[in-house]
Structure formats: C-alpha cells, structure tokens
Amino acid sequence: MxxxxxxxxxxxxxxxxxxxxxxxxxxxxxxxxxxxxxxxxxxxxxxxxxxxxxxGLISDFAKGYATPKVDVRGAIVEENKVLLVREKSDGLWALPGGFADVGLSAAQNIAKELY
Missing domain, CATH: 1.10.287 (Helix Hairpins)
Incomplete structure (x- = not known):
C-alpha cells in the first residue's frame, strides 16, 4: 500500500x-x-x-480524462428489473458506469458511478 x-x-x-x-x-x-x-x-x-x-513524467498531461482508461460498470437489480442508462457517447443503453478515477479502488469507483 x-x-x-x-x-x-x-x-x-x-x-x-x-x-x-x-x-x-x-x-x-x-x-x-x-x-x-x-x-x-x-x-x-x-x-x-x-x-x-x-x-516530465506524464506525457499526455491535460490531453483527456486522466485515468488509466479503465471502465467500471455496476448492476442494480431490483424486483427483476435492471437499471440501465443512456450513454452520452452513442445514446445506447448500458449498465451505469464510466472511467475509473485515480486513487480509488474498483469498488469505490463503481459505487461513485452508481451514485
């Protein structure tokens, strides 16, 4: 750690x-x-x-979203229904999620995205 x-x-x-x-x-x-x-x-x-x-360590500083470009997704299932959201990029339906933030675990990132 x-x-x-x-x-x-x-x-x-x-x-x-x-x-x-x-x-x-x-x-x-x-x-x-x-x-x-x-x-x-x-x-x-x-x-x-x-x-x-x-x-000089970060060659792509300020050239996009600063993550390792890892996508996280979470599922919320309640009464046999699954929560889906529309993606801003293409308008299609998907599980809620997005790029993981630096310094947070996968679980913390998923919880953040679901919130």
Whole structure:
C-alpha cells in the first residue's frame, strides 16, 4: 500500500489534468494549473527529486480524462428489473458506469458511478 500523501499527490495531479483538458475559461484553467503545481511540488518533495522530473513524467498531461482508461460498470437489480442508462457517447443503453478515477479502488469507483 502506498503512502497516503503519495495517493493525494497523484489524485490532485489527475484532477488538474482532467480539469485543464475540459476547462472552458481562463479562470478555471488558472485554478487547475495551480492544483497541478501544488501536486507536482508534493510529489517532488515526497520523492526528493527535482520538480522538473515530476513535470516530465506524464506525457499526455491535460490531453483527456486522466485515468488509466479503465471502465467500471455496476448492476442494480431490483424486483427483476435492471437499471440501465443512456450513454452520452452513442445514446445506447448500458449498465451505469464510466472511467475509473485515480486513487480509488474498483469498488469505490463503481459505487461513485452508481451514485
């Protein structure tokens, strides 16, 4: 199990990366850039390495949703009925779910998506 501060730094870095990719205005971009800077400083301090090394680790930073691109799905069955949702990408019906977030277990991600 990794140290909690390492988990926090990686999650903040992922939030900043996704936020910068999807941000629509300059004020949001500034906020996500600040989060990225704080996360990079945390990770550099934890690893006792120069911040430039941390900044260069993620080649696709801010180029999409920051996950390992693992999809999670969960089923809710009640009274012989199954909950389905329409996918935003294609409009088809599917079990509820989506990309897993960094720093959460599969079970935590599924619970988050179902909520």
């Amino acid at each position: 990794e140290p909690q501060w390492l988990t926090y730094g990686k999650r903040l870095q992922a939030i900043a990366s996704s936020g910068l990719h999807f941000a629509r205005d300059q004020f949001d971009r500034e906020r996500y850039e600040e989060i990225a800077s704080i996360a990079n400083e945390m990770l550099a301090n934890l690893g006792s390495v120069p911040i430039e090394r941390i900044e």
